[in-house]
Amino acid sequence: MDTPSDTTTAPPPPRNFELLQKKSSTGDTSSDLLEISMGPQHPSTHGVFRMDLVLDGERVVKLKPVFGYLHRNHEKIGENTTYLGSMPFTDRLDYFCSLTNNWAYALAVEKLAGLQVPERAEYIRVITAELTRLQNHACLGGFLLQDMGAMGTPIMYAFREREKILDLFEALTGARMMCNYMRFGGCRCDLPPGWLEQARQVVDAFPRFLDEFEALLNENEILMSRTQGVGFLPRDLAINASITGPMLRASGVNYDIRKVDKYGLYDRFSFRVPLGAHGDVYDRYMIRVLEMRESLKILQPALRDIPEGPIVDPKAKLRGFRPKPGEAYGRIEAPKGELGFYLISDGSPNPYRYRVRPPSLINLTILEDMCLGHLVGDVVVILGSVDIVLGEVDR
């Protein structure tokens, strides 16, 4: 019987990953570090997004997000077209919330050109923006639960409500998601007959869905154990890292641009800003549920008090629109955070500089800080609670 000689060495086993030497401060080298690439086609990344993870066992010791899979240089395209030509393209930024994207862009151009918006158009803007917020937050709750393994049920409940709101958008703008509805100094078209009544029915039925959603999930044991104490974001870090939207308020910072800037007609409605106490994933989930209730408080009086009147500033020109040289930064409280547009005009029909301040991208700044020390399964949940849309992250 042949014995294998000592000189022959077995070929190394095939490796699909790289093993790194563990660099621990305590000198503990009980295990190797494993570098894995999560995404870009992972279902939990909500699009084409990749994270380079370095794991110690199942604990995250390093995380670097990788962007750019959907990059189409939106800003360059915006510089090469007219001001109005960019309006339909803003729909594609955060394709869940096209109406708030429209509003942010219209607001920045109105600041640049000094246009006034008639009262009825402002009411329509508030109503459509709050409806957008409702469907975004409802779906985020569904997606988050799906990331935790609640396959189907919560997301289907949320999408059932979203369908009703999208039907309203379709009746108003002709499109369900790519609405292209706002114009500089107003809106594109008036409300169709019977739309307000239909919207009232949707809004009146919404609390029932919320009650059901909350009864199913708020005290759900799996939800609580997966989210409470996970992905902690301290208050000071949240401010310093420019985190905005529900994520910031879940860390206990009272900053809502609807209250701070009082753009549109938000100073006419009484609503509260829910704040979190712990800054973990559960707070971020609860903030969104509570914000939906506050949105309903804005929608009910808005649908009741909307006046008759013109919907576009008569001074606003559709053709030959050339603002005076100058610059303006306009921002709104989009469902995902502060959505801003920075425009520089040189007096020509195209903007000299067209910049989008994407809340989704900037909210990812502290993804690594929130994930360190957690398990891989928690990374999925933490990323879900940030609420990103890759159309906006990569632009």
Next chain:
Amino acid sequence: MESLEQIKARAENAIAGARLEVILNGSPSCQHSMLVDEEHALAVARFLRDDPLLRFDYASNVTGVDWPDTVVKKIIKVKQIVDGVERELDQSVEEKKAGHLEAVYHLYSMQLNHGPFVLRLRTADRAERNHLPSLTPVWRGAEFQEREAFDLYGIIFDGHPDLRRILMWDEFKDFPMRKDYLEPDDYEYEPTPHADVLEKAQKHVKEAV
């Protein structure tokens, strides 16, 4: 919020040698901005963040702007003696203005609820001297946005913790948001090992013939 002149005076008092300049904005938005020299930018940024009357703790928007080299044609009056009589004649003069890259920061205060304060930094030129100090040590929120300005405009932020391309791929050479960027003819072209093989094969075919 104090006026920009007041902030300028107090900042120049607090930081020795800082050169600040108010840049007026002609649009109805009235968002005037403050140009800061690059040597003192970090100190001015810390002053803006920590001063009890300002407290700009939130850097909302950070971006780059490209101002290419321009040639301005000016018509000036020149006195010349024509046929023994002194006359004023028009003469066109070309004046070259060097371009620069600009980083723009929109700052707000979450504590005092005011803003925006627009901070501008300018590079010396667009080619080699395209360095600016990074303000990420002051506002962490600038991290990804400065990376984006580096990626798309080619502004090099000294002191940035992780200055890599963010949206374009690492091997990409040019800066697509610059005004003089030329689109490649073929986006899909990449040199592959296959190209070498093909070249060799064609050479062999030629030799055989």
